[in-house]
Structure formats: structure tokens, C-alpha cells
Amino acid sequence: MLKILVQNGQSVKAGQPLMYLDSRDVQKSLRDAQISLESAKLSMAKFIQPADGLSVLQSENSLIAAKESKDKTIDNLNQTYGDAYNSISNAFLNIPAIMTNLYDNIYSYKIGESERSVGSKQTNKDALLNTVSVISDVDKLNILKTNAENDYNSARVKYDTNFNNYKALTRFSEQSEISNLLNETIEDVKIISQAQKSEVNLYDAWIDSRTKQNQTIFSQVLSIKSQLSSDISQLNSIMSSLSSLQQSIKNYQSSIADSERTIEEKTQSLANLKAGPQTLDIQSQQLSLKQKEIALADTQEKLADYTVRAPFDGVVAKINVQKGDSLSSGSAAITMITNQQTVEISLNEVDVSKIKVGQKVNLTFDAIPDLNITGLVADVDSIGTVAQGVVTYNIKISLDTQDERVKSGMSVAASIITNIKQDVLRVPISAVKSNGGGQYLEMPTEDVAETSLDLNTGIILKNPTKQQIVETGLSNDTEIEIVSGLNEGDKIIIRTITSAATKTTTQATSLLQQVGGRAASGGTGGARNFGGAAGR
Incomplete structure (x- = not known):
């Protein structure tokens, strides 16, 4: 609790601040909500504005740059295809010689022609086999020779086809x-590179076998090995150049596809910019703005809860807290009493069904015998309270007159008028009796003097009484309305007293009353008396 604004006994008006609670956290949330709302308003204002010239120009330039980038990539791709043709041409200037060398390394007679001990009639592959003395090495060379021949033949078929295409x-x-x-x-x-590798393997195996046997390595074999190394280096260079061009083509093609997508996006973006914001986008922005407004209103409402206000006009009866105290939910910080005096009573479920707001009430107080105040039913509980199996409902009554003698908590008797009828025929409620056929009154069957009607001791009737069937209407605690079956001036028995004699003879004394005339003003009402307590 931050500050108390009133003191005991002070009169206050409904809605007047009574105390302030510590609201620093809520005030911070309120500032954040206000800033968020202002930001959303600025975004909305900027969003719905038509595109300015600079934005349109920037979008157009971005589209032009994307198209130029695509055109440049296409030029690079075209140049790369030209370079690829040149590299293919250069490759086919060198590959034929490499293929010839591959053939000669296996099928020519150069080894035999250069070495008289071998003989000029043997091909190189046979010369290699026939000049190795270790049987295991011969077997190995035989396998390598077969691999070299097969790889050469595969390379030759592929080369011939590709060369024709070129x-x-x-x-x-x-x-x-x-x-x-x-x-x-x-x-x-x-x-072709695989064929070269197979021939290298063949010649390396021959040299290895001859070296282990301390035999001479033919000079022609060394020459072939040197030529193979040169051809391999040259073929690797060709491979590197061709592979680089192949990758460049793929990269440029991918870049062109990316450029086309970029151009499509920028074209649509420029069109949207010129057309202005779409309806759905505007609605989305409006919804976001509305959410910020609701958030601010919620925070403002929450902040208002940190000011305790008087719920009604009245007087501060008691302040239950001090500055700096912590308050918990449901605790009473200030007790107030109203300027308007009220009475609260409880009714059972049968009686409450007859009570309505606005009905007139007569009130009497045990502590003030000479005081009789009128009032109105102000409120009827919708939900009852159950105690020991009995359901009761609280009724609140506002007083028409404010009397200083009436204090909170005094006992009070309330008579609630549930209905009023004017000019009706009424009799004491004790005179009406019931049987299986309905309600009736007892009436004398003989003449009774008028002077006997006011005797409190009653009179003795000689003849039996008769039962007069009647229809009743409204009633209160003492009287009941007779709707039909009785006329004004009729005599009725309101009470019968029977006294027993010393023997078997009995004697009855009846109290009679003449039915009074119909009221010219005033009337009768359905009224109920209840107890309760006064309050404010």
C-alpha cells in the first residue's frame, strides 16, 4: 500500500479515491504498451502510404541489375563453350599420338630390334615375357600383359567413337x-589414362624382376618408360583443362537459373510496389494494431485497479491498514457505511417466491417502539444459502426515511406488502375453515340481535350453524378476502367456545361478527411479517 487518502469519519462520494497501491510495475508495463502502440501506428501509416519515387527507382534499378547479371552470365557461358571447343580440339591434337604410343608399347618390335639377344621377330609384350627367368614373375607378367591389352582395346574403341564425333x-x-x-x-x-596405368604396371613389373636377378635393363624399355611418363603428364593436363571447363559450364547454367528466379521475384516486387499494399496485408497490419490497442487498454484497466475507490456514497468507518502494509486478495482495507440506511432479512424458499423488487414494506424496531418506517424491496438474492438443510434468501430493503435512532445491527420486523386490492369484502382469517370440498364460513341459522355482536363473551345459539361455502382471495396475517359466497352485512361465527358440564351435557358459546362494508378508500393487501436487522 502506497498512500491513504482519507481518514476515519470522512464522508466520501462514490468513485472517490480512498488509497493508492504500489503500481510501479504496472506503470512500466503501461509505458511499454504505449510505445508498442505508437510503433504499430507508425508502421501502419508507413505501410498504407503509396510507394515513393525513390523506392520505385531503387526497385527498377535492382531489376535491371538482375537482368544485366543474367546477360553477363550468358556471355560467360557462351565464351566457356568456345573455350571448351578449343580445349577439345587441342586434346585431339595430342591424344592420337598418345594412342599410338600405347599401341607401340605393346605390339611394336622395338625392344627386339634394339636388343639382338631378344630377336627382332618378337612384339614388345612377348619380349617382356621371354626375357624373365623366374616362373612366378612370368605368371605375374602374363596377367599384367592381359590387363594392358584389354585396357588398350577398350581405350581404342572409345577413342575411335569419340574422335569420329569430334x-x-x-x-x-x-x-x-x-x-x-x-x-x-x-x-x-x-x-586412356587407365590403359597407360596398366602398361606402366607391366613395364615396372618386368624391370623389378630383372633387377632382382641382376639382369640388364634394356635401354628401349627405359625409353618406353620415359615416353609413358611424358604421355601421362600430358593426358593429366588435358583432363584438368576439360574438367575445369565442364564445371564452369555447370556453374554458369546454375547462375542463369538463379538469375531467372531473381528477375521473376524482382519483377513481381516492382509490380506490387507500384500497385500498393494488398488488402490482406492491410488487414494483417490493422489486426496487429488492434492487438496493441487492446493490450494498452488491458494495462490501463489493470492500473486502475491499483486505486481503491469508494463503491458508494458513505462514511469511512474504519481504516484497517497503514502506509507500507502488504495487502492480500480478499482482505478489508477500509470499512465504509452507506448514507442510505438499509434493512436485511432472510426468507425461506416458499415466501421468497412472492417477493419482488419495488414492493412496499412497513418496518418496526424492537429498540424503538414508537418508530414505524416504510421502505421498498431493493434486492432479492438469486442464489440461496443452505444451512442445516434449510434454504434461505437474503432480501435487502431501502428505507424511505433516514432516522438517526436506527443503528446498524438493530433487530427489525418487516411486513412486506405483496399485493393490494381496493374495495374488497374481508373477514378475520380465523373464521375461514377448510374441508374436503373447499373453504367455508360458519353462519347462524337463527336471528341474532345486533346488540349481541359486540359482546366479547359471545352468545349461545339455540340452533345448529350452517356451513357457507366461500371463495377466498388475498390475505395477510389477520384478514382474508372473500371473493364470493358472502354478502356485506352477513353474520358469521369467528370463534366457538365449548365448555364441559359436570355431567354429559355440553354447552357451546359462539362469538359472532357482522361482515363489515366494503372499504371506500384504503383496502386489503397480501402482507407477510418477517424479522431482520438494520444496516447501512
């Missing part, structure tokens, strides 16, 4: 044809 190609062929030939040439180079 001869059919021109610099002006379609890019797809150049790309296909590039891919085929790379595959061709891979197969």
Missing part, C-alpha cells in the same frame, strides 16, 4: 552438342 562437330554446333562431346572426351581420357 570430326563431325564444328565451332558453330549447338551448345548441347559441344557439352556432350566435352563429357564424352573426359570419359575417353579417363579410359
